[in-house]
Amino acid sequence: EAGVTQFPSHSVIEKGQTVTLRCDPISGHDNLYWYRRVMGKEIKFLLHFVKESKQDESGMPNNRFLAERTGGTYSTLKVQPAELEDSGVYFCASSPTGGGSGANVLTFGAGSRLTVL
Amino acid sequence: RKEVEQDPGPFNVPEGATVAFNCTYSNSASQSFFWYRQDCRKEPKLLMSVYSSGNEDGRFTAQLNRASQYISLLIRDSKLSDSATYLCVVTRGFGNEKLTFGTGTRLTIIP
Numbered sequence: 001e002a003g004v005t006q007f008p009s010h011s012v013i014e015k016g017q018t019v020t021l022r023c024d025p026i027s028g029h030d031n032l033y034w035y036r037r038v039m040g041k042e043i044k045f046l047l048h049f050v051k052e053s054k055q056d057e058s059g060m061p062n063n064r065f066l067a068e069r070t071g072g073t074y075s076t077l078k079v080q081p082a083e084l085e086d087s088g089v090y091f092c093a094s095s096p097t098g099g100g101s102g103a104n105v106l107t108f109g110a111g112s113r114l115t116v117l
Numbered sequence: 118r119k120e121v122e123q124d125p126g127p128f129n130v131p132e133g134a135t136v137a138f139n140c141t142y143s144n145s146a147s148q149s150f151f152w153y154r155q156d157c158r159k160e161p162k163l164l165m166s167v168y169s170s171g172n173e174d175g176r177f178t179a180q181l182n183r184a185s186q187y188i189s190l191l192i193r194d195s196k197l198s199d200s201a202t203y204l205c206v207v208t209r210g211f212g213n214e215k216l217t218f219g220t221g222t223r224l225t226i227i228p
Contacts, residue, residue, distance in 0.1 A: 033215070042219060042221070043204070043216075043218040044218070048215060050213070056214075056215060058215075105151075105163055106163070110159065110160050111160055
């Protein structure tokens, strides 16, 4: 079974530019999450999709960040315009549908490392 | 105050030794608890869930103390391959709620 795939693995951009990160979850996983780790800090939640709907976007830092999941399959996270403090590793994760303790066992992708200069 | 607190370490432990980490959480409404492991420049991977009754998986034992709001992880007979960052993670529910991470505890096993 293919895992969670993220692209690009590393992106270096200048302040003010735009970057789009992509995540392909495990096939059949309705839940898709974005998390971010800024240098020296803990991994923090950004948002949660259930299929194509945003279930919780309370962690999105500001309106420079836009996440989409059209069709309920892959997701994109766009940062526009990027600022220095956006540098970090952006992780995507997915989990299967349904409740119960097994539902929040997330499988993470390898992450997209973003460096804003 | 952070919602999940961990000693960042580093813990440098000789191979074969036993090592224990603790983690405290501030939200008494937290319901689900996990230890994740993260290798350098890799993604976090679930190590084990933590239940009130405690649970064991081979050399790893996890305990939850709800009254004191802390979670522990014990690694016995440590191996070189145990070197990693161990992340304490809590959620407020049993379903698909967001995970709240600690900063992680860095462990290095020394030959």
